[in-house]
Amino acid sequence: MNRLSWFNVTSLTIGFAFLYLPMVILVAYSFNESKLVTVWAGFSTKWYGELLQNEAFLDAAWVTIKVAVLSSTLATVLGTMAAYVLVRGGRFLGRTLFSGMIYAPLVMPEVITGLSLLLLFIGIGLDRGVLTIVLAHTTFSMCYVSVVVSSRLLSFDRSLEEAALDLGCSGFDAFRLVTLPIIAPAVIAGWLLAFTLSLDDLVIASFTAGPAATTLPIKIFSAVRLGVSPEINALSTIMIGIVTVGVIGASLISKRNALRQKRDERDAARA
């Protein structure tokens, strides 16, 4: 049953080549000596050097990281609260509207979200800058966080919380001491998802960032519109490298944890 036929092998090979070749080519050409991106003129790391001297890019990168850390942390708090309300909150006035507002931003086209937030910020006279991007990113990523967290909340046994309450915990203590440790992996996953969504976002940031603050995707987009450039290749390579190391590291850690858990369960069963 579980033997790969030639068809499966071929489709997987072609499929993964399609997924990865463009990125491999991009990385390879970032080490190209020539300014012409398509002519190979020997190995060089000079574009990385030039990139590191490009202050506009460094400033934008700093703004992007600041925005991503702030908005993903806020989104994690709000999204976890929202998930808790949806799964454990019972009935309250306007529940349908609330759950609708949680799911709607997930499917809303980015151009519409960006446009509507910009009109709001102008309407209330809020100057566009880091603050407005953080507000915008928090709003759409809290929805992703709450979807991730609520699936975890749904799947765990409610009686654990009730036991804590029976044993004299206050509602908040029960959450802090029992619920939160159990849903922690989902909360962390939600934070990471919110963080990458914020790092990646171009469209909403373009609408909500003023001239005072530019994020890296906005900078890359305006540079890329003029054509392919080796400096952007170098920048892309750095970003691909960070993500690859991060994802592989995270998956190794979760694999080790799973193995440890299995061993603990086996030991417990033997004892």
Add this chain to the structure above:
Amino acid sequence: MQRFVLIAVPYAWLLALFLVPFIIVLKISLSDIELSIPPYTPTLDDGIVPFFKALDFENFAFLASDDLYWKAYLSSLKIALLSTFLTLLVGYPMAYGMARAPEEWRPTLMMLVILPFWTSFLIRVYAWMGILSQEGFLNQFLLWTGLIGEPLTILNTNTAVYIGIVYTYLPFMILPIYAALDRLDGSLIEAAEDLGCSRMQAFWLVTIPLSKNGIIAGSFLVFIPALGEFVIPSLLGGSGTLMIGKVLWEEFFNNRDWPVASAVAVILLLILIIPIVLFQRNQQKQAEADQ
């Protein structure tokens, strides 16, 4: 009290930063063009009745009369539909291959599919600019093999947009189909083969129907965002590529016509409501079937 705070904080946040902005868009889409040149602030100073009297549909009438917008909506629909279909053609065999792979390979294959999803969307689209251009990698390769005598023009055409959408949204198609195929009980196929089905017949009569929910979920996950796509048509498409997300962007940033941009957004959302409702119904059915 605690419960009230817990509900009120995220609720108030979403009302203020999701619902209210959307109502503003709706309001601006219904206002006069001269009244709403930037910076435009909707107010209730004149009272409720004049506020509603001032609303009109002239922006929508304008959209209906100018065939640029019609063409943009239709061509967005066409591009989104066709590229969803192409993504399915590429994604299904991959998901099938993953589900058939030995158990111990599957987490690795899964990670290989997810990894591009974590890398920047913008950079993945950008990577194709270097490949598809006149003197790009693909043309050099084809010239070198002698398959073509002249470089092909692919970048800045709709073909490049299709390639871009299939490429960037592929993980969204593979993952739900893989989840459906992974759950599929292998003995059902064996039973079908025992009962005289050929492998092909078993595939069409058993595997495909049982992975239907994954196919539907994956198709919606590609179709819905592809319809409002902005980055791919503006980087890979040409002047002939009409997509509504790009039109909205240009209407807003280049023409600075806020009421028309808002009206474009409202209609796009109306078009999207149908697939979104269908998608949610499908998800609900699937959740019920799982229980």
